[in-house]
Amino acid sequence: MPRLLINCTHGKEDPERATLAFIVGNVAASADQEAVVLLTVEGVRNATKGYADTICKEGFQPLREVMQSFVANGGQIWACGACAKPRGISESDMVNGARIVSAASVVEWLASGASSLSF
Amino acid sequence: MDTVINSVAPGHDAHAADQYAGDVRAERSGGSPQGHPSLALPDSHALLTMKAESESLGSTCALLTPAIKTRLRELESGQVLEVRVNDSTAREDIAAWCRLSGNVLLAMMDEGHEGLRFFVRKK
Secondary structure (H helix, E strand, O other), X not given: OOEEEEEEOOOOOOHHHHHHHHHHHHHHHHOOOEEEXXXXXXXXXXXXXXXXXXXXXXXXXXXXXXXXXXXXXXXXXXXXXXXXXXXXXXXXXXXXXXXXXOHHHHHHXXXXXXXXXXX | OEEEEEEOOOOOOHHHHHHHHOOEEEEOOOOOOOOOHHHOOOOOOEEEEEOHHHOOOOOOHHHHHHHHHHHHOOOOOOOEEEEEEOOOOXXXXXXXXXXXXXXXXXXXXXXXXXXXXXXXXXX
């Protein structure tokens, strides 16, 4: 099955980029593709409980709803460990369907043939 | 109403479907085009409607195929979902989504101002 990695680097400071990554991921997951949204830099905050609840770019679905739909369709949310640690974010802060991953896991996913797209 | 019906062979994309059906034009009569019994619309088991005027989002691009996926979960394999939209990008969206997911786009119908109708058979 084709693998995808969609990189999301933004949170509240850029709601459009934050949401678009999950929209693409959700379309991929709903088409039965193995889809991962990788959260890096400020994007890691999207994976923490409550953070995405207030993110809603005009003309888009609220981020929280898109994330929930993505997970319900089988998508995985990965939060970069190197980005999470300096922000005081740990595994217990993660929303349902999200986990903190190492760089090696990301490299392994890419090396296995995953295509990537970044927002 | 002047209606364009495209019967879509499994595995064909929207462009191929246009060629396959030869841009058949027929007067619609109770969902079955007169004089073209072989192009009768498939029977559907469920209906999904996404029209821009009822959606604040305008384009259905971000929502349409995930919504189809959700609706198909309620159906058995082999059953058919009818999808009605008024967003022309749905032609490519649904065809691509079917190619990726393995569900089958049986037919699509362009009803002009009324929008587009698609018939998707669950894999």
